Amino acid sequence: MLSQRILTKNPKADAYLDAIEMATGICLVSFLWAHMLFVSTIILGPEVFNGLSEFFDIYLLSYIGVPAIAIIGLIHFVVAGRRIPTNIRDQKIIWQHAKQLRHTDTWTWIFQAITGMAILVLAALHIWAISTGWPIRAESAAERMQAFWWFYLILLALGEYHASIGLYRVFVKWGWFPRKPIFFVLKVVTVIIVALGLGAMWVFLQLGGAA
Amino acid sequence: MGNRTLTFKIFRYNPQKPEVKPYMQEYKLEEVSGMTIFVALNKIREELDPSLMFDFVCRAAICGSCAMVINGRPTLACKTLTKDLPAKISLLPLPVFKLVGDLAVDTGTWFRDMAIKTEAWVHTTKEFDPTALEERMDNKTAQEIYEPDRCVECGCCVAGCATANIRADFLGAAGINRVARFMLDPRDERSPEEYYEVVGAEEGAFGCMGLMACDDNCPMEIPLQTQLSFVRRKMLAQGLKLKTEKVAL
Numbered sequence: 001m002l003s004q005r006i007l008t009k010n011p012k013a014d015a016y017l018d019a020i021e022m023a024t025g026i027c028l029v030s031f032l033w034a035h036m037l038f039v040s041t042i043i044l045g046p047e048v049f050n051g052l053s054e055f056f057d058i059y060l061l062s063y064i065g066v067p068a069i070a071i072i073g074l075i076h077f078v079v080a081g082r083r084i085p086t087n088i089r090d091q092k093i094i095w096q097h098a099k100q101l102r103h104t105d106t107w108t109w110i111f112q113a114i115t116g117m118a119i120l121v122l123a124a125l126h127i128w129a130i131s132t133g134w135p136i137r138a139e140s141a142a143e144r145m146q147a148f149w150w151f152y153l154i155l156l157a158l159g160e161y162h163a164s165i166g167l168y169r170v171f172v173k174w175g176w177f178p179r180k181p182i183f184f185v186l187k188v189v190t191v192i193i194v195a196l197g198l199g200a201m202w203v204f205l206q207l208g209g210a211a
Numbered sequence: 212m213g214n215r216t217l218t219f220k221i222f223r224y225n226p227q228k229p230e231v232k233p234y235m236q237e238y239k240l241e242e243v244s245g246m247t248i249f250v251a252l253n254k255i256r257e258e259l260d261p262s263l264m265f266d267f268v269c270r271a272a273i274c275g276s277c278a279m280v281i282n283g284r285p286t287l288a289c290k291t292l293t294k295d296l297p298a299k300i301s302l303l304p305l306p307v308f309k310l311v312g313d314l315a316v317d318t319g320t321w322f323r324d325m326a327i328k329t330e331a332w333v334h335t336t337k338e339f340d341p342t343a344l345e346e347r348m349d350n351k352t353a354q355e356i357y358e359p360d361r362c363v364e365c366g367c368c369v370a371g372c373a374t375a376n377i378r379a380d381f382l383g384a385a386g387i388n389r390v391a392r393f394m395l396d397p398r399d400e401r402s403p404e405e406y407y408e409v410v411g412a413e414e415g416a417f418g419c420m421g422l423m424a425c426d427d428n429c430p431m432e433i434p435l436q437t438q439l440s441f442v443r444r445k446m447l448a449q450g451l452k453l454k455t456e457k458v459a460l
Contacts (some may be wrong), residue, residue, distance in 0.1 A: 006458070007458055007460070010455060011407065011408075011411060011412070011450075011453060011455060012450055012451075012453050012455055014411065014412045014413045014417040014418075014450070015411060015417060015446065015447055015449075015450020015451060015453070016450065016451075017417070018417040018447065019447060019450075019451065045348065083420055085377055090377040091379050093376050094373055094377065097306070097373055097376050098373070099302075100280070100283040101283055101284060101371060101424060102283055102284070103284075103371070103422070103424045103427060105421075105422050105424065105427070106373055106422045106424050106425045109373070109420060109421075109422050120347070169420075169421045170421075172302070172421055172422035172423065172436060173419070173439075173440060173441075174440050174443060174444060175436070175437060175440025175443070175444060176440075177440060179423070179436065201248075207243075
């Protein structure tokens with residue numbers, strides 16, 4: 001073995017990276033689904049939404065949560081992204097392979113890489129938007145939604161897709177659940193979360209007119 | 212069944228003659244009942260083109276020699292009936308393995324390297340006594356070992372794997388499945404640490420991205436995803452326990 005390899009050899013590294021990829025992914029999915037539930041409280045009325053938002057402010061949960069999620073997201077991007085081939089030759093092989101094989105779970109992985117990169121940019125913009133318009137209240141959220149509904153529609157679709165497929169892959173990769181039933185369960189959860197998200201968007205757009 | 216005329220588009224390239232660039236050659240053949248790709252290829256070679264190179268031995272899905280990419284998917288030529296395919300059939304050699312020529316690839320060298328890397332033999336300190344009765348094994352364990360052991364080393368799982376296509380050092384489902392087989396075997400005395408040396412890295416269990424094309428394309432229908440996740444869980448548990456020492460510079 002080469003000396004630079006001997007000096008930097010760390011047999012634990014690959015196990016830890018794999019564990020970190022999974023753990024950060026599960027954290028982010030949990031956050032996303034909780035986030036969508038919190039946002040959809042607007043359906044119950046602006047008072048409920050504002051009450052929840054104030055609760056997160058009073059106990060400083062937002063001030064810990066937002067940076068924590070941003071950091072976890074960044075770690076997940078770097079660690080999960082290590083699997084994306086960055087040289088042109090391997091890129092061409094992957095695309096050729098996927099087109100030839102016509103295999104669903106190979107394509108979903110390619111979309112996973114693409115949506116992951118898109119979410120990195122969109123989520124960063126979203127965090128910037130909420131931070132500059134702090135605090136989060138029904139009125140300010142409605143204004144944002146009024147102006148940028150298309151942005152949120154894209155982020156909702158990409159985020160939900162990435163989260164569900166990612167969780168599906170975690171479960172089958174580690175063999176915790178059989179493949180077909182877990183895919184079905186995750187599809188149902190995704191439909192519910194997207195419906196809640198769309199419902200919340202619609203309510204915000206109605207509010208936006210009045211604000 | 213009305214006899215169809217099948218159009219085969221077959222990859223042609225002979226690494227011995229690099230001056231002839233790779234190309235797809237077309238052959239037309241009357242379909243007969245019960246025709247497999249293996250039968251069709253032999254007919255093409257006998258009647259149309261004696262220069263066509265492809266591998267086969269057993270013609271009964273036992274030897275694993277005739278694996279190739281049929282209409283985009285890696286599978287065994289002898290196990291694929293033409294009646295299940297459209298009239299246009301494309302044939303490519305398996306990727307990842309060394310191309311011998313046309314549809315023939317050398318899977319033997321790859322599998323031999325894999326067997327050496329994974330030390331695919333029972334590691335035991337017990338002295339073998341040829342006169343003693345064979346040790347008994349309960350049926351459940353024997354069945355569990357038999358499942359991964361059904362692998363015929365055709366290479367379809369490796370060819371279907373995106374990771375194996377871009378990482379030459381990746382053990383692939385065939386390699387990890389082989390390790391699972393020895394992990395299950397009570398006669399093998401290797402410890403989790405010793406197994407970790409073999410598959411506890413990106414070249415082994417942690418390199419798998421979970422695309423499951425191995426599982427979906429295995430002609431023997433071995434539950435490869437189950438075997439892979441079994442090894443992955445064991446190796447993570449071992450990896451998190453591991454103590455390492457650095458060379459003090």
